[in-house]
Every structure is written in structure tokens, then in C-alpha cells.
Amino acid sequence: MASTSDIRNGLCIRYNHDIYKITEFLHVKPGKGPAFVRTKLKSVTTGKVLDNTFSAGHKIEEIRVETHKFQFLYEDGEFWHFMNVEDYTQIRLTENALDMPKLIKEGEVVTILINTEDNMPLSVDMPASVVLEVTHTEPGVKGNTATNATKPATVETGFEVNVPLFINEGDKIKIETDKGTYKERIKE
Template identity: 65%
Template sequence: MASTSDIRNGLCIKYSHDIFSVVEFQHVKPGKGNAFVRTKLKSLTSGKVLDNTFPAGHKIEVVRVERRNFQYLYKDDMGLHFMDQENFEQIRLQEELVPAIGLLKEGAIVEVLFNTEDDSPLTMDMPQYLVLEVTYTEPGLKGDTATNAMKPATVETGAEIRVPLFINEGDKIKIDTASASYVERAKQ
């Protein structure tokens, strides 16, 4: 057990029969009344974000978690299969735990968050950026770099994203996995 003075970003707590990660927090001491801690919590099971206020000194139950690196192997009807980078054990995750699944490329290294009490996977974090090759897009025209116009492009994983007009088939592009959006042309 811990108290609200121990709350910090990234802390995982058990609250309302679920496991939450603290996204942001703020200790508030109003001029009149008791102090409290205003928090934004993200459920590790459903992904929902919840605003909550704890009174100062309130007891919270901290959940110990562990982050491990895994390599994505393949997907089948049972789920997505990953291999631990240290001991080569394989695990299977359901699609609900995997964000931006359309951008996940075989061989990609991801980080899986485990509950240390029962060694169960809670969530998976993709790398912030991925470099993928464009497999199909309409050809751009010379001189189409002045406007911010975008066109659809299909990348090697099969996902479709919007790219600037000057991107062609075979180009490698850097993609932000949080928003599944184009960032820049990858350096060769």
C-alpha cells in the first residue's frame, strides 16, 4: 500500500477492479479546504482514460509491473505471436492488446508490460516511429511539392496512410505509430 504522495507518471495502480497507469497528476492545495491529487488514469485492459481525484493521504494499491522487449513473429487465428529477446520464450497476445496493429511488421521489436504478480501481459507499446516501405501509391507529378496536399499510400504491412504527393512506390517513410501518420521520408 502507498499513499497519494507516491503518485507519479507511469505508476500502475489497482483502482475500481482494474489496473490503471497514471498518465498525469497534479497535487492541489487550495487556500480553503483539504489538499487533493487530481489524476488522469488510463486503463491497461480497456485503454479508456479516466479523470479521478484522490484526497491527500488516500491509500492506493500499487501494482508492480515489468517491461520486456519482444520480437513480433507472426499472426494467426489464435492471436499475435511474440518471442522474448532474452530467453527466446514465445507468448501470444490478443489483438485488443496491440495498438496500431496494421503497422506491425514481422521482426519488429516491441515492449510488453507484464503484471509481476501473475506474469500476465497487460499491454504492448509500439516504438514511437517505424520505417516502412511504400508498396503502392499513385505517382506524383513534378512540382507537386508546394502545397500540403496528401494522397493515400499502402505500406508493406498492408496499412493505408496519407502521404505527401512527392512520395513514390519504393520510398521508405517514417511513420508515427501513435497517430498512424506520415512524419518524413526516411534517410537512405
């Protein structure tokens, strides 16, 4: 059993008969009253995000996890299929185990957290950003760059993102995976 002093981002805990991953936390020590920890928990089974406050010293049940590198193979509409790059075993995950499923392209290597008790995959950690090619966007209008104007663009995985007007079809762009926002154009 761990306590609230052991809470950190990425920690997996068992809470209310479900497994949650801590995505954010804040230790609060008010001037009056006992200390507490505010957390944002994401269910690894349903994907639901929950705000919770633990009192200082509260016991939490920590889940032991291992991280493994997996390569994304394909998506069949219901499941996302991955292959372990070390022993070539394959697993399949539902869409709610992925934070940004539309940003993974075939062949991408990601880190998957696996529960050591029952070898169940818990969540997929994406890289901080991905480089994808723009497959469709409207052409930008010359002279309309005085403001910070954007336009929608569709990338090779089908994800739609707002990009600056100078981005054209065929350009490669970097997208931040945590927010799903445009970061920069990649020069080749």
C-alpha cells in the same frame, strides 16, 4: 500502498477491480481548496481510456511490473504472438493490449510490461517511431507542392497513413507510433 504523490506516467495501478496504466497526469493546486491529481488511465484488459481525478493524499494500489524485450512473430487474426528474446518463451496478446497494432512488423522488438504477481502481460510499449515501406500510394502530381497537401499511403503492415505528395511506392518512411502519423522519408 502508494499515494497520489507517487503517480507518474507508465505506472500501473489497480482501480475499480481492473488494472490501469497511467498515460497522463497533472498535479493541480488551486488557490482555494485542496490539491488534486487529474489522470488519464488506460485499462490494460479492455483498452478503454478513463479520465479520473484523485484527491491529494489518496491511496492507490500500485501493481509491480517488470519489463522484458519481446520479438513480434506473427498475427493470426485473433492473437498477436511474441517471443521473449532472452529465454525464447512465447506469449500471445489480444489486439487491445497493443496501442498501434498495425504498425508492428514481423521481427520488431518491443518492450512488454508483465505483472510480477501472476506473470500476466499488461501492455506493449512500442518504439517512438517505426520505419516502414510504402506498398501502395497514388502518384503525386508535379507542381502541386505549393501547399501542404497530403495523400493516403498504405505501408507494408497494411496501415494507412497520410503522406506528402512526393512519397512514392517503395519509399521507406518513418511513422510516429503514438499518433500514427508520418514523420519523415528515410534516405537510403
